[in-house]
Amino acid sequence: MAEKKSLFNEFSKGLIAENPVLRLVLGTCPTLAVSTSMVNAIGMGLSASIVLVCSNIAISMLRRVIPSKVRIPAYIVVIASFVTIVQMLVKAFVPALDSALGVFLPLIVVNCIILGRAEAFAGKNSVAASAADGLGMGAGFTAALLCMATVREFLGNGTLFSGADSLLSLFGITSFTGIEIFSRLPEFLKIEPILIFILAPGGFFMFGILMALANKIAEGKGKPGAELHGCESCPMSGSCSLIKDGEADGIGARRSGAAATADMTGGGAQ
Amino acid sequence: MTKYYFSILLTAVLTNNFVLSKFLGICPFLGVSKKLKTATGMSLAVIFVMAMSTAVTYPINKYLLEPKGLAYLQTIVFILVIAALVQLVETVLKKYVPSLYSALGIYLPLITTNCAVLGVVLLNVQSASSEASFRFLASMFNSVGGGVGFMLAMIMFAGVRSRMESCDIPKSLRGLPITLIAASIVSVSFLGFGGIVENIFG
Numbered sequence: 060m061a062e063k064k065s066l067f068n069e070f071s072k073g074l075i076a077e078n079p080v081l082r083l084v085l086g087t088c089p090t091l092a093v094s095t096s097m098v099n100a101i102g103m104g105l106s107a108s109i110v111l112v113c114s115n116i117a118i119s120m121l122r123r124v125i126p127s128k129v130r131i132p133a134y135i136v137v138i139a140s141f142v143t144i145v146q147m148l149v150k151a152f153v154p155a156l157d158s159a160l161g162v163f164l165p166l167i168v169v170n171c172i173i174l175g176r177a178e179a180f181a182g183k184n185s186v187a188a189s190a191a192d193g194l195g196m197g198a199g200f201t202a203a204l205l206c207m208a209t210v211r212e213f214l215g216n217g218t219l220f221s222g223a224d225s226l227l228s229l230f231g232i233t234s235f236t237g238i239e240i241f242s243r244l245p246e247f248l249k250i251e252p253i254l255i256f257i258l259a260p261g262g263f264f265m266f267g268i269l270m271a272l273a274n275k276i277a278e279g280k281g282k283p284g285a286e287l288h289g290c291e292s293c294p295m296s297g298s299c300s301l302i303k304d305g306e307a308d309g310i311g312a313r314r315s316g317a318a319a320t321a322d323m324t325g326g327g328a329q
Numbered sequence: 330m331t332k333y334y335f336s337i338l339l340t341a342v343l344t345n346n347f348v349l350s351k352f353l354g355i356c357p358f359l360g361v362s363k364k365l366k367t368a369t370g371m372s373l374a375v376i377f378v379m380a381m382s383t384a385v386t387y388p389i390n391k392y393l394l395e396p397k398g399l400a401y402l403q404t405i406v407f408i409l410v411i412a413a414l415v416q417l418v419e420t421v422l423k424k425y426v427p428s429l430y431s432a433l434g435i436y437l438p439l440i441t442t443n444c445a446v447l448g449v450v451l452l453n454v455q456s457a458s459s460e461a462s463f464r465f466l467a468s469m470f471n472s473v474g475g476g477v478g479f480m481l482a483m484i485m486f487a488g489v490r491s492r493m494e495s496c497d498i499p500k501s502l503r504g505l506p507i508t509l510i511a512a513s514i515v516s517v518s519f520l521g522f523g524g525i526v527e528n529i530f531g
Contacts, residue, residue, distance in 0.1 A: 084505065086442050087359070092352035132412060139405035145403060161450050169444045171356065191484040259350045260516040267502075267509030275501040276371075 066191045079172045079202035081273040086172040089163050090204060091262040095215070098222045098237075100208035101201065102156040106149060108197025110141045111173050115181040116194035119142075122182050134177045135168070142167045155225035172200060207265050213254030217241025247298065285291025331431060332453035333462070334470045341474025343522040347445050348482040349512070350519060354445030359508060368487040369480070376476030379449050381418065382411045383472040386450045387465050388459075407450050412441045451476045484489045485513055 066156045086107075092299045093103040117137050118125075146164050150157045156288060167173065176196055181189040213219060221237035241252050255261045277283070347353045354375070361367045386407050394400050419437045422430040451486055453468040489511050498507050 060404065087355040089350050091355060101413070135408055136405065143404050144402060146404065162448055162455070165451055166353075166444045166448055168404055168408050169447050171442070173441060246410045255517075257518065259352065260513040260520065261510050262352065263513035263516055267506040267513065270509060271501045271506035274504075274506065278501065280508050 066187060069188050069191040070198075072138055073192065073199040074202065075199070078134035078199040079175075079196050081270060082177075082277070083172075084270075085175055085203035086170050086200060087266070089166065089170060089252070090200075090207065091259075091266055092163050094207040094211055094262060095257045096212045096222060097208045097220050098206060098226055099156070099159050100204035101152065102149075102226060103163065103200025104204045105162055105195070105198055106145050106160075107167050107170060107172070108194070108312055110138065110145055110167050111176060111200075112190055113141045114138045114173060115176060116186055118177045118181040119184060119186045119189035125182075130182060131174075134174060134182075138173055138210070139168045142323070152229060153245060158194075159222075159225075161275055165275050172196060179182045201267075203224065207262075207269055211256045211265055213240065214253050215258075215261060219248055225302075230275040255296070303314035305306075331528055334466065336526050337467055337470045338474040338477075339469050339526045339529070341493075342478040342526075344518070344526055345450070346478040346482055346519050347475045350481055350517040353448040354443055357439065357443060357445075358479075358486065359379055359505070359512070361484050362486045363490055365484065365487045368483040370429070370432060371436045371439075372476070372480030372483045374433040374440055375443070375445060375479050376473060377433065377521055378411075378418075378437070378440045379446055379472040379476040382407075382446055382450055383453055383468050385414055387468050389452065390454050391422060391457075391465075403451065403454060404447075408447055410447055411450070415441045423497055433508060444474065445475065445479060482515070482519075486512065489515060 073079065075082075077083060080087070080090050089103055089107070093099045114134075114137050118134055121133070121137070142165060145167070146157075149160075149164060176192060180192045184192070207218070212221065217240050218239040220235075221238060221239075224233050224236045227233065227235055241250060244250070254259075254264065341347070346349060348355065348358045348520055357371055357375070389406065389410065390400075392404065394402060394406065415437050419430075419434060422437075423432055449472050451482045453463075456463045456471070457468065490508065493507065493511060502510070
């Protein structure tokens with residue numbers, strides 16, 4: 060029973076408390092790039108989750124075999140293999156999604172969430188716990204993507220689930236192609252979609268707003284707001300001298316008091 | 330022909346800016362853009378690695394992967410080649426060109442897992458297979474342009490951020506949220522370059 064409960068904890072922490080996008084600030088590139096439509100967000104979230112779960116399981120199984128000195132290249136090979144498999148499957152079964160995600164599908168390889176979880180969790184924990192962790196992180200990533208994509212697609216394109224037939228055709232459903240909202244409004248309410256929300260600036264803007272909301276909620280619970288831990292949780296942080304010198308951002312925020320002051324004086328001396 | 334390469338370069342720097350319109354390399358863009366010095370060092374290292382990895386992966390793809398029908402291995406081969414290359418360059422620089430190493434070396438390990446580098450290599454290969462004229466030299470121009478665009482965005486953004494230091498920002502927006510919103514405004518300014526390359530060379 061205790062075992063089951065802890066597995067559930069590993070799963071559920073990824074959803075909110077340690078949401079990879081909004082709390083750990085990992086995987087920002089795909090988050091900004093593919094959240095232009097809900098279908099892309101779901102497709103990207105699912106692909107990344109599959110890679111995350113599979114690579115977490117494989118790495119956890121191999122954790123006693125891989126020498127710690129070459130673990131990062133070994134992890135990258137495992138992850139890249141799963142990404143190639145997923146990429147081929149998507150190309151074969153959902154070609155529309157493949158062209159929509161474009162280069163971001165193979166770029167799952169360098170998605171910090173996956174390498175970060177391999178380094179921080181799967182390399183140290185049992186197979187079942189790693190699988191649960193991968194599932195939770197994947198779900199958290201998908202949820203955050205979907206939050207952003209819902210607002211961006213609604214405001215920027217005036218639709219919801221537009222192009223859903225490309226995903227649903229997997230299950231033989233082709234009749235549902237999304238919900239048109241703005242074009243169905245009565246004449247006196249007619250408004251044009253705000254195109255900029257599906258362009259690049261809208262992505263940065265929505266991500267900022269969403270992050271501020273997440274910080275507000277975290278504050279209410281007495282937790283610190285999200286800072287860019289991207290550098291610290293980055294698997295390369297061990298060898299990165301930016302971190303040692305405290306030149307990368309978000310470092311002082313995590314270290315408390317004295318260390319942060321030491322950072323500042325160190326920075327001033329340079 | 331010069332026109333063709335120049336238009337590729339300008340498109341990569343301005344209209345299709347890697348950071349601000351393609352969302353590649355956001356981590357270093359947000360992570361090391363606080364100081365001008367680190368922003369410049371990081372961008373120079375990115376330009377260097379992008380150009381080198383394109384120079385290495387293009388022939389691998391053209392003469393090894395494609396003739397043997399192994400194009401599906403691109404992702405896995407390219408990431409390994411880039412990782413090995415970065416490691417090699419770091420070692421060589423450390424031994425033989427210590428001055429360059431002290432300027433760029435610290436950024437090199439970070440760049441292995443930078444999506445801008447793998448991204449530019451994959452995009453070059455894709456363009457090469459869809460456009461007959463997009464060959465080695467065009468790939469190189471695209472990579473260097475991408476790197477220069479990254480540098481432009483980083484340096485501009487370092488300036489914007491230094492102005493933000495002394496501002497009174499609402500509590501929930503402090504830190505990352507306001508940085509992202511500032512990035513959004515910088516990105517709007519790059520929207521203005523839309524169509525400029527076609528108009529100059531068209």
